[in-house]
Amino acid sequence: MNNKIDVRNFNFYYGDFQALDNINLAIREKQITALIGPSGCGKSTFLRSLNRMNDEIASARAEGEVLLDGKNIYADGVDVVELRQHIGMVFQRPNPFPQSIYDNVAFGPRVLGQARKNTLDDIVVQSLQDAALWDEVEHRLHNSALDLNPGQQQRLCIARAIAVKPDVILMDEPCSALDPVATLSVEDLMHRLAETYTIVIVTHNMQQAARASHYTAFFWLGKLIEFQETRKLFMSPQEELTESYISGRRG
Amino acid sequence: MIVNMEQSAPTVAPKRKPVPRHWGEWVIENLIQLAGVSTLIIIGLIFAFLLREGLPAFFEISPATLLGVRWYPIEEMYGLLPLLAGSFIVTIGAVVIALPLGLTTAIYLGEVAPRWQRELLKPLIEMLAGIPSIVLGFLGWVVLAPLIQKAGAPTGLTAFTGSLILAYMSLPTIISISEDALYAVPKEYRDGALAIGATKWQTIWRVVVPAARSGIVIAIMLGIGRAIGETMAVMMVTGNAANIPALGIGMFFQPVRTMTATIAAEMGEVAKGSLHYSTLFAIGIVLFLITFSINSIAGRLVGSQGSRRSGGQL
Ligand SMILES: Nc1ncnc2c1ncn2[C@@H]1O[C@H](COP(=O)(O)OP(=O)(O)O)[C@@H](O)[C@H]1O
Ligand SMILES: [Mg+2]
Numbered sequence: 420m421n422n423k424i425d426v427r428n429f430n431f432y433y434g435d436f437q438a439l440d441n442i443n444l445a446i447r448e449k450q451i452t453a454l455i456g457p458s459g460c461g462k463s464t465f466l467r468s469l470n471r472m473n474d475e476i477a478s479a480r481a482e483g484e485v486l487l488d489g490k491n492i493y494a495d496g497v498d499v500v501e502l503r504q505h506i507g508m509v510f511q512r513p514n515p516f517p518q519s520i521y522d523n524v525a526f527g528p529r530v531l532g533q534a535r536k537n538t539l540d541d542i543v544v545q546s547l548q549d550a551a552l553w554d555e556v557e558h559r560l561h562n563s564a565l566d567l568n569p570g571q572q573q574r575l576c577i578a579r580a581i582a583v584k585p586d587v588i589l590m591d592e593p594c595s596a597l598d599p600v601a602t603l604s605v606e607d608l609m610h611r612l613a614e615t616y617t618i619v620i621v622t623h624n625m626q627q628a629a630r631a632s633h634y635t636a637f638f639w640l641g642k643l644i645e646f647q648e649t650r651k652l653f654m655s656p657q658e659e660l661t662e663s664y665i666s667g668r669r670g
Numbered sequence: 671m672i673v674n675m676e677q678s679a680p681t682v683a684p685k686r687k688p689v690p691r692h693w694g695e696w697v698i699e700n701l702i703q704l705a706g707v708s709t710l711i712i713i714g715l716i717f718a719f720l721l722r723e724g725l726p727a728f729f730e731i732s733p734a735t736l737l738g739v740r741w742y743p744i745e746e747m748y749g750l751l752p753l754l755a756g757s758f759i760v761t762i763g764a765v766v767i768a769l770p771l772g773l774t775t776a777i778y779l780g781e782v783a784p785r786w787q788r789e790l791l792k793p794l795i796e797m798l799a800g801i802p803s804i805v806l807g808f809l810g811w812v813v814l815a816p817l818i819q820k821a822g823a824p825t826g827l828t829a830f831t832g833s834l835i836l837a838y839m840s841l842p843t844i845i846s847i848s849e850d851a852l853y854a855v856p857k858e859y860r861d862g863a864l865a866i867g868a869t870k871w872q873t874i875w876r877v878v879v880p881a882a883r884s885g886i887v888i889a890i891m892l893g894i895g896r897a898i899g900e901t902m903a904v905m906m907v908t909g910n911a912a913n914i915p916a917l918g919i920g921m922f923f924q925p926v927r928t929m930t931a932t933i934a935a936e937m938g939e940v941a942k943g944s945l946h947y948s949t950l951f952a953i954g955i956v957l958f959l960i961t962f963s964i965n966s967i968a969g970r971l972v973g974s975q976g977s978r979r980s981g982g983q984l
Contacts, residue, residue: 472865504867514858517881530868530876576862583866 422486423448423587423617424469429483431464433476438464440641442483446587446634451609451618453628453649456638457664462621463511465638466589469619470506471499487587504531507580507616509590513572515564515579520547520556523564523575527583542582550578551608570601577608581616588612590620594627606631625665629653637661720958724951731949741912741927743936743946752912753953756829756926757898757960759915760908763833763922764840764897769890771837772844773879776889779845780852781874792849799842807903810835815907823923827909830922835903840893847892851885852878891968895961898930905931929953 424446431439438461446452454462464473471492473479484491492502504527515523524543528534534542543560547553552574556567564575573593580588590609594602609618609631622628628635628649635649637660645652645661656662728736731748738749775795779788814834815826823830855878863873879886909925912932933950940947 470865472861475861475864500867500869502867503865508861508865510858510861510865512858514856514862516859516862516877526863526868526876527866530863530866530872579862580866 421448422446423488424619425484425486425489426469427484427486429468429481429485431461431468431473431482432480433464434478438641439468442643444636444643444646446617446619448617449613449615450633451613451620451631452634452636453632454619454621454636454638455623455625455628455664456644458623460638461641462623462638463591466591466619466621469587469589470503470508472503472508474499504583505585506587506589507583507585509573509576509580509588509593511592512596513569513576515567515572515575517563517565519561520564520567520575521560524578524582526579531583533583546578546582547575549581549612550574551604551611552578568601570597570604573597573601573605574608577605577612581612585616587617587619590618592621592623594622594624602627625653637664639664717958720951720954723948724953724955725948727945727948727952730945736952739914741932743940743949746945748945748949750929750953750956752914753927753929753932754956755914756908756912757928757930757957759829759921759926760832760836760904760928761894761898763830764836765890765894767833767837768840768844768893768897772841772889772893773848773886775841775845776848776852777874777879780849781870781878792846795842795845797842798838799846803839803900803903804906806835806839807906810903810907818923825909825925827907827925828923829908829915829926832904832908832926832928833922835907836897836900839900839903840896843896844889844893847889848882848886851882851889854885855881887968891964894964898961898964899957901928901930901934904928905934910935929957 422445426442426444426446429439429442430437442465454465456462467473468481469485469492473481481493483493485493487502487505491497516526518526521543524546525534525539528539528542544553547556552571555571556562556575559566564572567575573596577588577593594605597605606627609620612618613633620628620632632649634646635652636646637644637652637656637658639660645656645658647657652661653665656665727748735746735748736750738747739751740747740749741752742749779791779795783791810831811827814831817826818828818831819826859877859881860873863877864870868876905928908928908931910927910931911925912927913924915921915924915926933953936946937950940950
């Protein structure tokens with residue numbers, strides 16, 4: 420199995436504060452990799468390093484390499500805008516634009532100039548189907564996306580992300596604002612998406628990591644403590660810290 | 671005391687509120703109420719006065735005359751169209767100039783400029799709103815008008831000169847309020863767009879500005895409101911010729927006379943109670959109706975978008 424993303428000797432700072440400390444991690448293609456760890460340990464920071472969303476923060480500074488298909492995304496001359504077209508992102512709080520459902524999904528193809536009108540319709544339908552939302556919104560594509568419930572909004576955000584056919588989808592606690600039923604439907608969706616996409620998901624819910632991922636990385640105070648196949652990490656953790664965290668004695 | 675409160679609770683909407691425990695509070699409450707009510711009463715009185723003085727004109731002057739194209743009160747020609755056209759042309763011109771300038775400035779301030787520039791420029795721009803309009807009128811008269819004449823217009827005192835002054839006057843309002851609206855757009859929307867691979871400009875133009883549109887509409891409407899009601903500066907620079915210019919781009923470079931300037935210029939020399947006097951008030955009523963409908967259209971626009979929760983609403 421190929422490494423889609425290879426993180427090497429990666430450090431990250433907010434001003435003087437070091438949020439990530441020498442991370443080495445390989446993310447496998449078309450697998451779901453979960454990032455777990457207590458709040459504030461750097462999961463979101465790590466995730467946002469993978470599509471350079473941290474560039475938007477003035478005080479942020481990165482060291483080391485993140486190879487996407489073998490190419491360092493932090494190398495000089497990398498076009499961040501282009502990079503993000505290959506790496507979609509779904510946020511903790513569903514953030515559909517205050518526009519119609521259709522326009523939300525069409526946003527990506529439109530700004531990237533990918534689609535003419537006739538293919539745009541196809542892309543929107545296909546993306547909504549892939550995000551398991553089509554049946555619920557088929558008859559109100561031109562209603563405001565803000566009329567949807569949170570679970571539907573989050574699936575809409577997934578549809579919006581996959582409409583531009585990225586290789587990788589990053590998800591930052593995508594279910595934390597959802598009820599259990601909506602959570603299961605998003606997890607279900609993730610599994611189907613993993614046939615096509617490489618998925619990295621942050622969660623502080625260990626059941627979710629255990630249920631929904633192939634690989635799990637455990638972060639603690641900015642350090643990567645353990646990275647394993649999910650089953651192994653939960654059944655027979657190698658590190659004492661991992662063991663005590665997953666058994667609920669810490670965190 | 672407590673028993674007392676509980677007893678009075680079931681009484682539905684007592685006419686007078688029981689005297690509060692602190693007399694100071696009682697005084698303040700009533701003062702505020704008095705202030706609120708008196709504002710309403712004053713507005714009502716102004717409107718009643720306007721109607722009393724102005725309505726006779728509508729009964730005594732035939733509609734055909736009122737809709738005539740000549741404003742020449744000495745000859746009993748009370749055609750309002752030239753004045754309407756004058757106000758309309760000057761205002762449209764002002765909006766066409768102020769809208770793109772104001773919106774792009776707001777975008778620059780809110781989305782592009784580094785923080786220190788924003789913090790320096792915003793108060794400066796808000797200060798511009800405090801320049802007395804008569805000063806701008808002077809500026810238009812002394813500086814702008816000669817320039818415009820040199821540029822080839824038959825005279826420097828034109829509708830366009832007035833539009834420039836009005837645009838300048840409404841810019842601080844438009845910039846300041848649109849910038850607030852842009853600023854209120856949640857960061858999540860920007861992140862969402864950037865993460866898809868939109869450029870900064872695409873993010874601003876396709877997500878942030880639309881999300882702030884109701885605030886921007888308010889900004890423009892308030893700007894127009896200021897422009898259409900403005901008097902002194904406009905009177906000084908628009909030439910005050912009550913004629914209807916031929917439709918086309920040329921109409922902006924002709925002298926015009928606005929409704930407000932007409933009232934201001936003629937009110938002093940008219941006999942109280944005369945038909946002319948009453949007609950000037952009638953113009954006031956028309957002006958009032960126009961600003962009132964602009965405001966309610968703005969309210970409608972904002973309301974229809976505001977019913978859905980979205981960013982950038984004020
Ligand atoms: N924009 C920021 N500026 C400064 N410090 C930050 C910023 N974002 C996060 N941090 C800090 O970095 C650390 C890791 O945060 P984060 O990556 O959000 O953790 P997690 O997602 O695991 O909860 C925390 O100590 C947090 O306070
Ligand atoms: Mg986080």
